[in-house]
Amino acid sequence: MTDPRFTASTDATQAPGGPVRQRGARRNAQLAALSLLSTLILTACGGGGGSSDSGDAAAEAERLRRKTTTTTTTSTTPTTTTTPTTTTSTPPTTTGTTSGTGTTTGTGTTTGSSTPAAMTEGLNGIWPPPSRDLSSSPCSSRLVGTRNTYDVGPGQTYTELTQVPWLSLQAGDVVNIYYRATPYKTKVGLRAQGTANAPVYINGVTDASCNRPAISGDGAVTATDAVTNQFGVAAGITGAGVFTIFRLPTDDRDTFVPGYITIQNLKISGARSTYTYKDHNGATQNYWDGAAAIYAVRVAHLSVENCEITDNGNGIFTNSRGTSSVDISSFLIFRRNKIYLNGNPGRSTEHNFYTQGYRVLFEGNDIGQAYGGSSLKDRSSGTVIRYNRVIASARALDLVETEEEYFANIQLDPLNDYGWVYGNVIINDYWQPLGNSARPIHWGFDNTDFRARKNTLFFYGNTYINRSTATSWYYTTVFQIGANDDYLPHPNAAVEASGNIFWNDDGTTEWRFLSNNTNGKVRFRGVNYLPTNRTGDDSLVAGTTTRRYDFTGHTAIQGNAPGINSSTFVPASGSPILDKGILGPTTTPAQATAANLVVDREFTAPLGVKPRVQMGSAMDLGAFELQ
Known part of the structure; x- marks a missing residue:
């Protein structure tokens, strides 16, 4: 027998005077969802965590699900005009906590290692990976990549995130983002394909007080290489987040999967529908309701560690739409x-x-x-x-x-x-x-x-x-x-x-x-x-x-x-x-x-x-x- 205090809803949330607030008809929501599926457009993970009325649920399912196209093309190298700060053949290493000006003090707590554990996890059929100690300190240091190292911030080679060749990052590359008093305001596209032994790092470098560098989507501009290469435009996902992980229109739809990416030691906020950004044409646009600090359409071996994520539509969103055998996100680690x-x-x-x-x-x-x-x-x-x-x-x-x-x-x-x-x-x-x-x-x-x-x-x-x-x-x-x-x-x-x-x-x-x-x-x-x-x-x-x-x-x-x-x-x-x-x-x-x-x-x-x-x-x- 149904408890009269529970009635049809997509999910349960609290009401001030009792256990559950009712907001919608589940059956109508299901019928609406079936109607949406009949359009044969791509799926994202939809559904709600709390209750909502059927119209709102269907509209949001539409927004979250259907933001990419199905064009099949051949992969080419994106256009870029920037050069790396450092090229090295050594494994990723730390160089001590920096002050935010490019001067190494060597006094802070280091993060990362030459063989980062998160990037080997899920291999060899082992799941879950072994647990490991995780420092409670937010302090972090500069990393040196096995290929290129890009240093961004006050006193560094690059002063703004717009200048980094994000869409050209390859296995072994590291982007160090140094703390500064004001947030960086850049929307970034990522399509890097690292490897287990040479992952791609997006690494925040804290200041002497261990404050994480902040990136805000509120009022952000689109990174230069994303503008040049029209990242996310054809797919309709320019309003998806601060960091958006996907492919270029020139990457093969059925085979290309970004992977072995670590994002760490950052504060990321401001991907919310009440906030705006400048798109590829310089026009002001609002983010989606479901925009995220990190929005991955598909990715393999993504690790997010020691980040502060707040004031976004979704904090972190990863998708597996199932439009092909590789249209899946896999081995996701959040520490x-x-x-x-x-x-x-x-x-x-x-x-x-x-x-x-x-x-x-x-x-x-x-x-x-x-x-x-x-x-x-x-x-x-x-x-x-x-x-x-x-x-x-x-x-x-x-x-x-x-x-x-x-x-x-x-x-x-x-x-x-x-x-x-x-x-x-x-x-x-x-x-x-x-x-x-x-x-x-x-x-x-x-x-x-x-x-x-x-x-x-x-x-x-x-x-x-x-x-x-x-x-x-x-x-x-x-x-x-x-x-x-x-x-x-x-x-x-x-x-x-x-x-x-x-x-x-x-x-x-x-x-x-x-x-x-x-x-x-x-x-x-x-x-x-x-x-x-x-x-x-x-x-x-x-x-x-x-x-x-x-x-x-x-x-x-x-x-x-x-x-x-x-x-x-x-x-x-x-x-x-x-x-x-x-x-x-x-x-x-x-x-x-x-x-x-x-x-x-x-x-x-x-x-x-x-x-x-x-x-x-x-x-x-x-x-x-x-x-």
Whole structure:
């Protein structure tokens, strides 16, 4: 039976007086989407992270999906008149933190290495890659490429980003962007094809106080080589973002894929529909609603690290349209980024992260709230989300089906139906400026059930906190499996929860693990810390299985005082959660690397990852070990 408090909508967001605000008719939205697909124009990852009415959802799906053409041409070299600062045959190396004037001080923390880990990850069939330590310091230094090195900023060879030959970057090239007091204002096109051993780096060089160089799309001009080569004009994507990754009209549509690109140590903002830029003709244009700081139409082995991403339509957007066998983004790595307040007020279809690709990793990020949409929305295969701090928006984690159109590149991945969420701090807080989420963790599908995630979301070693009172928010949920309107998930779709802390910090808000009466199943394994004021058919009797809950072999520690710090969430001596944790999931699909799915690290503020050192006979429950 349908809960009368939930009605048809594309997704669930909060309402001031109750769990869900209703905004639209799902059936009408589906019919509109089917009508759009019949036009046989290219697809991008659409759908929303929060609710919206059907007209708005269809219009935004149209905007996000259909921004490229299908012309097949032959690849040629783009026109450029610039020359590099440095040519070298050595591997990428650091030269110390600079002051922003081109003078090396040699006193700062370095980033990057001669064999950057992010660029070898996903190779040799290993997924996910091993976790690694990620410094919590934002400091960064100049890099030297194996081919050319371009230095941009005060006192450097190039003073503005417009002068860099972006569209001619090749394997081993490095662009160093030095900090200055005012933001750079240039829209950049990228089509570089690096290699595993010679990736292309877009590298910010912080000042002596470790401030990242800033690039703003607000009032930006288009880079000179993008104007010369008409980058994105024929495809209709000039309003897509600050960094747009695609191909030139002269690159072969069916074979050309940019790849092995790292963007790091930058602050990127200002790709929002309320802001303008100068296009290829010098005319003032507004960005799309779904514009992003980094917008990739297709890319392989993209790494974004130590960036601050804010004040954009989407923070980071990666697409896999499925118009050919190579029209796919793959092996996407996002590490120790601070990403927050992206999205559009009053809308629900833009998010901080909005990713669709063949295997994606989020690690060590500080993921804040988003306007209208979700903190993290993903339509990828083999999704791994580990050691992050996440503040819920319309949703905290929205993990749903791919929206490829013709070629099922992602759907055919054996790991498409699996996801791993572990070692994270996830906070669903009514008192946050943008409110909380009615259904914070979504596993399944938005719109298309035959593409839905059909197996297990492994959820382990996390600390999940709900903050509300019974008078402000009378009940809260954790998981939604399937879709809204009682659309049933696949029979095998489930969440496996083990080694977690679920903390209802006020203790008065009614707790529900599943968002409605019939959909999905949560399998509790090992030990979990659970709130006492739950409702539903979760009897907590070991070995009991109901239509929605399976407690086979499970031990519950029940209470509303897990003995953890209310701000750092680190356990205290004497806490009931000590030495009750687990190392990894109970099972691992054959195509995943079990050794790389163990809880061996933890998030470290303000962002980053450090080793997790077991202090007792076993790991502690939750995301942190006793210090």
